[in-house]
Amino acid sequence: MLSKRGVDIQNATKVTDIGFAKCLADPYNAESNPNGIINAGTSENTISCDIVAEKLVVLNGCGSCLAALSLVLSDPGDEWLTMTPYSPVVKESVEGIPLTDIFYGDLCSQTSGENGKPFQLTVDMLEDALGQATQKDINIRGLFLINPHNPLGDIYSKQLLMDCLHFAKRHGLHVIVDEIYMLSVFDEEAEFTSVLSLEDLPDPDRTHFTWSFSKDFSISGLRCGVIYSWNKEILSAVAGVAYWFALPTVVQVTLNSMLCDEEWVAQTYLPTNRKRLRNAHEIMSKGLTRLGIPHLARSAGLYIWADFRKNFCLLQTGLINTKVATGVYEAEMEMFYELIDAGVYITPGQGFYCKEPGWFRIVFALPRDVQDQVLHRIGTVIEMKRKKSMKPKEIMCNSLLTK
Known part of the structure; x- marks a missing residue:
């Protein structure tokens, strides 16, 4: 079941292990086991x-x-x-x-x-x-x-x-x-x-x-x-x-x-946290929709997986031509740094080994005013890219895709 290394680790015997095991087998307790073994060998604060x-x-x-x-x-x-x-x-x-x-x-x-x-x-x-x-x-x-x-x-x-x-x-x-x-x-x-x-x-x-x-x-x-x-x-x-x-x-x-404090965990923290996450997710999702950024609306976690591929030289189907894949990865990182320059860090898909360049992970578990700034700064970069001339871009894409 274990690896060879795991077996060696399990079978390794040290004197400190022997003494500790003896204490576990017959632990001292002033009332229930006064003749048990007192552990004065393990350097541990047993007050905690x-x-x-x-x-x-x-x-x-x-x-x-x-x-x-x-x-x-x-x-x-x-x-x-x-x-x-x-x-x-x-x-x-x-x-x-x-x-x-x-x-x-x-x-x-x-x-x-x-x-x-x-x-x-x-x-x-x-x-x-x-x-x-x-x-x-x-x-x-x-x-x-x-x-x-x-x-x-x-x-x-x-x-x-x-x-x-x-x-x-x-x-x-x-x-x-x-x-x-x-x-x-x-x-x-x-x-x-x-x-x-x-x-x-x-x-x-x-x-x-x-x-x-x-x-x-x-x-x-x-x-x-x-x-x-x-x-x-x-x-x-x-x-x-x-x-x-x-x-x-x-x-x-x-x-x-x-x-x-089980009551606080179950009745206060967890339901409050879930409600805040639900609201924050809704705000970020609606904001990305307004910016025209497709994304996966899912039910858990602290983030949204968003699709920025239409900003790159991609086929309409979303499939990446292998001839231009390297260039698209470079375009993903270019956008990553443009977003950084605009004052917002979101994680590019290649940070998660995604085979499809153009996806980014955006954390939404942020205060409302910070979320607003995230969306504003992403929008600034998107608008900047949209204002670029489309005709030269289309010529470049078609050229790359037909090579």
Whole structure:
């Protein structure tokens, strides 16, 4: 189940581990176990409490959780499967310490079928991508799923989630489901299914959940992520590397205090946050529509995936001619810097490894006056581009497309 490196980490024995294990097996308590072992060996302030739960590991951020799982589940040179566009944090997390990589297929903005939608994930796409990796003799160790999705804002249906888990089981793959935006589903009619809620997991031993406080609780700098796994062997191995991803005690105490106020979390913060996100999304969506910028109106997250392609030399269908793709990527970055010069930073699609140049992620979780400025500054750049002579542009595009 574990990688070779994971087995080595799990089997490594240190004297400090032995002593700590003994204390856990027979802990001192002045009233209930006065003859138990007192832990005066671990350099820890026991005045403060840890956040503990069965099957749960707490580390310093979701990126650290992804890195720790990749570290114990794969060996250097292994790769993880996902689909573009996807959060760059995933690639950064598995490349760094674990020395693994991402192998990806590409989602497409073109719709297919009666119920199709842009950038829709299907199991057939995963099968195709895995087949390509196999042809290249790449060892795919597992599958990354981001639900709700970043940067698309999509929510996977229960059926799609189960289909993906069955796909992974067929091929003996681990699945890491990153649900870092699970509490930021702002559409009241949307149905979100967490992997934690599934009672009939196809392969529990290879299914792992990650989440962080940063997005849902608006505290990105106060890093705290969690891993939930049904596999005790893997949790044991992760514990073996947790020292390098440790969470400061002061952060644990602060977050524990916040979570203990269950009434505030459930009755005040979460509903208020969802309402604010819903309103902010509506403002940004309507503003982009006024500017003539197509975009995906989704139900979760803090951002909108917006289509600026008509500002570039693209075919009317939205498909990119491979002969001009490089030039269009350059045009995407040109617009990125024009927006920066106008005083607004939005993330270009290539930052999410999107195969279709011209898409940008725009964060809408901003105060109203700041949103107004974002839309105004984007509009300034759009208007500047529209005022440029169209005839020379059309001549250039036609020339490039016929080469």
